[in-house]
């Protein structure tokens with residue numbers, strides 16, 4: 001019996017469904033890290049290690065340092081800015097007045113990167129590695145993959161090939177110049193066993209309270225909502 005147009009249509013639909021399922025893992029395989037976790041460890045603004053090429057004096061929250069190390073080992077990055085704000089001793093680090101209101105740079109949970117040994121101010125092949133990193137962190141515009149919460153590159157004003165790539169890590173809301181209660185990070189080698197996404201510490205385990213920071217310096221803040229972007 002010859003299949004009717006309706007039956008043919010149904011068969012095609014089923015085939016399309018199988019194809020979609022078969023192709024899905026392949027198309028998303030290169031996007032973002034395979035697993036993330038929420039780090040409740042006490043934050044601290046620390047110098048970026050030498051293994052992550054960076055501008056002299058740049059600092060970040062220590063909880064994103066393992067991720068930065070991994071990124072630097074896989075992509076040719078040069079960090080031009082991390083934490084921007086005062087330290088407990090009153091010294092100011094990072095680019096002053098460079099970032100938007102609510103920027104994650106004010107919490108030490110964002111970095112701006114350009115190519116290591118690349119052309120600054122011009123989009124040329126030296127940016128290929130940074131473009132690859134941007135696409136890994138945000139395969140579709142405005143849909144960053146965890147743990148990234150905002151990725152600024154092509155399509156975002158003041159960012160992009162030839163300018164810079166901004167990467168923000170997801171974190172608990174925190175006011176300017178305060179450390180976030182938690183930060184979402186991705187698992188890097190040496191953290192084997194922590195494979196699940198959004199793994200949280202066991203209930204009842206409270207993170208140790210940080211010492212109170214002096215006025216004007218960075219200290220820990222616990223709370224709720226978060227701004228839309230953090231460039």
Ligand SMILES: [Zn+2]
Pocket residue numbers: 099105110111112165166167230231
């Ligand atoms: Zn930035």
